[in-house]
Amino acid sequence: MEAFHDQLSFFRLAVPSALMVCLEWWSFETLVLLSGLLPNPKLETSVLSITLNTANCLFMIPYGLGATISTRVSNELGAGRPGAARLAVRVVMFFAILEGLIMGVVLVSVRRVWGHAYSDEEEVVTYVAKMVLVIAVSNFLDGIQSVLSGVARGCGWQKICACINLGAFYAVGIPAAYLLAFVLHVGGMGLWIGIIFGILVQVLLFVAITLCTDWHKEVYIC
Template sequence: MLGVYMKYSSACEKTRAEFSKDVFFSMREFFRFAVPSAGMVCLEWWSFEGLILLSGLLPNPELETSVLSLCLTITNLQYYIPYGFAATASTRVSNELGAGNAQAAKVTVEAIMVLVVAEMVFLAMILFFCHLVLGYAFSSKKEIVDRIADMGPLLCLSIIMDGLQAVLSGVARGSGWQDIGAYVNLGAYYLVGVPVGVVLAFVVHLKGKGLWI
């Protein structure tokens, strides 16, 4: 439906592109940005999945994997809001920088950050006030509900930090800094985050909470 709209709508008349052999010559430049962009996103998601796998090595693995999986589900549900802002920021920033309007790009970043911080704080407050009963949306087992409630403050902090990270990743992509972002995510998640989580979970014995921290 989108293809038909772009092909025949008058709104796309000035930007409609016919297929050309130039497509093949521009693929190299496309992949130069696409591969690091995919790396930024994948490195982040894979680290969360890895933590859930690691939770299977903890005592009472059924409980630990259930709790971490539910925590990931909760954060995923809200993540698409800042991710949508990030897509907008990426497009807007790249357009403004391409047009030589650095000041307009800066204003865009500031506006997006204000919107996302307001939305994340509002959502985190709702989650915090509901964290004692939040687990019942997913399970009727009191043990799981209690553990989700215990994780509530951490989830609220995660939502705020994930929102900021999502938007700043969008800004980085719009600025053409995908390769830097991929290296930052590699270092942050795999050289710092996961090892610290392992130490907190298995050495300090914070279990699933340690992995999430």
């Protein structure tokens, strides 16, 4: 029965944590729905699905780093070691940037053949080759936000970060995607570029919060 004690504190962290993830993932799924409204929806939806699947596969690496740093930061703060927590954040940021650069180079290198893994239609393969360049940028930024989200969860900032995700993706990302795709007629690539604007806002806010963190104070808060 001890597992059911203090459930209110558990849900105060669990619900915002779920919102942090859901708000971001739902925004990417929205891109596929919007692609069906573009001219030549069969092509656009196919390519958006391929690129989204590619982005999700690549995201698993920084997502794992984010889960690791979340546990490490919370353990270090709970043990009263703010210096170790700060060092762990610096190390994981180095790995996130390195991973983003390496995977970006790999994506650019295979961009002309990657589409063949999903389709033999030359139109699809050519379009995917163009979109992969955008995915490389998206993956780099998404990797940084993933590890910073892990830091946020480790520090107990779930409510703040859920609000950041809400604003970044639904006040900036999706409106920018709609503007580029349907008003400026950039097409499916415009949808991805728009969501990158949302990720960029998210990353900048997470970086600002992390840089302004007083780690010694966080020890006492935790």
